[in-house]
Amino acid sequence: MELFYTEQKNVLLQYSLPSLEELLASLPTKIKWKQTVRYAINTFWSNRFRSLSKEKSTLNRLCTDTINIGEIHPVWKIASEIPGDTKKTITKARILTGTYLLQATKAKFNIGNTDPICPLCKLEEENLQHFLTKCPTLEGVRRTFYAPINTGCNQ
Incomplete structure (x- = not known):
């Protein structure tokens, strides 16, 4: 029984929830308790995700400030x-x-003896910058998507 009590105490402490004594003193309704627990858990893991994501190279392009657990x-x-x-x-x-x-990544890791040159325009190495901003073959696609962004920024 003492192990159960200790584990419950640790979980409540981890998520910054009221202690068992405080809960027994003013017992919340089931709906209120579920809301409180859900908010505490989502807040804890959102903060934990943000702190850990700074160490992950695959998450450096994501705006982690807008990401919330449960959304x-x-x-x-x-x-x-x-x-x-x-x-x-x-x-x-x-x-x-x-x-x-991208071709540059495939060539870097020698996946199938890949040539790093862009297969669309065949002008230069296909890296992220080339793919998103420079490739002349993708200019029409960029223009389609950049126009709404540019008009939205000028307002």
């Missing part, structure tokens, strides 16, 4: 049930996490 990341919110949109969202998520394999 969907903004990239995934725009995915609809149309298969093409889901594939686009997967690509965006891979770019954000640095797991999208």
Whole structure:
């Protein structure tokens, strides 16, 4: 029984929840307690995620200030049930996490004796900067997506 009490005390302490004595003194309703616990756990893990994400190279492009435990990341919110949109969202998520394999990455790790040159324009090494901002073959796609961003910033 003492082990159970100790474990409960540690869990309540970890999530900054009231002690068992405080809870017994003023017993909250079931709904209020569930809200309090959910908020405490989500806050704890959101803060823990933010602190640990600074050490992870695959998370350095994500704005971790906008990510909360229990909520969907903004990239995934725009995915609809149309298969093409889901594939686009997967690509965006891979770019954000640095797991999208570009030619330069494949060549670096010698995946299939890959040439680091961009297969679309064949002008220079395909790295993230080239893929997102320089490749002339993707200029039309960039123009489509940059126009709304630029007009939104000028308002």
